[in-house]
Amino acid sequence: MHASTGTETKFAGSSCNDLVTSDGAGSTIISGHFDKRIRFWDIRTEMSANDIMLQGKVTSLDLSRDNNYLLACVRDDTIQLIDLRMNTIVRSFSHESFKVGCDWSRAAFGPGGRLLSVGAADGAAYVWNTHSGRLETILKDHTSAVTAVSWHPQSGLLASVDRGKRAVIWGDL
Template sequence: MVVFREHTLTGHSNKVMAARFMGNSGGAGKVVSGSQDRTLKIWDLRSRSCAMTIFAGSVCNDVVATDWLATGIISGHFDKKIRFWDARHQKNAVSEVEFQGKITSLSLSKDLKYLLACVRDDSLKLLDLQMNQVLDSYSADGFHVSCDWCRAAMSPDCSLVAAGSSDGCVYVWNVSSGRLEKVLREHGTSVIACTWQPGGNFLASCDKNKRIVLWSPV
């Protein structure tokens, strides 16, 4: 189930792994969700109902909306594929890209041009959505993606990418050079999620013991 304020949107038959607003700041009144039931669902928040179900073919670990018109969707899956969808044509993916590991998370740049994927082969992949190709890959000795739903993040200015590791560290790479910039040590167990403050000056990370660490400056 997906909960919106006091309203419950019911339809998924298994765990909901991700939900995102569609359209400009959610102005379209729609949310897309991805689930372990192998479907994506588009929800109409005005009618509080499911407007569309997309059968994705594999467990969905993360999903993002890719345009201001609330038509483009990208989903990351257990079967090692990223799928691209047009919400106006729900039956088949427009295209897909396959990697060497399960896709655990997706992070979209503010200008909607770049996509960061966290892959279970212990790497992050940066995709150019206009060219539909991988621009760079980020990895390091000691970095191991901690779980199937590990969340990596791209900084608001697209200069840095960050991801937590099973060794309790947060790894930060420089996007343009591909170089590992920092290894942040504070957590005592696997780090499962990272997110940037909108201004880009702070990074927050969360571990399996429910501890959140705020890093500044990064």
């Protein structure tokens, strides 16, 4: 049994759909909300440190391995890349056929952070290059909205799952 170091409660201010911790000490928490905000919390203080307003509900967050970048999947059918060193959006990813499939759609960085993937309402997984902003590929093998994607941590293997409970493993990307 571990000794408790204490519990602290924060008032989120809006329905929170996802959160990540952005530093090794765990003193900064980033939360994505249905009120279109990403909030930054310093656990040593009472209030949110600051926030970023987006154009739609935030459905998921993913942190790059170096803790410098944050992906936000947004219900305005975009994926926003945020540089956490400046707390600014540095790139927006979208495509005419890409539509976020649900309020809990997950976007994820690939290993090394060069690629990102997200599922879509049309049953496809979209893969973008984070450096160029270019859409690399559209992987279509689902018959219902893709709700989550996950990359193997050391390879280019990508898994996706849809609302119909079907999972697909995609080869090295």
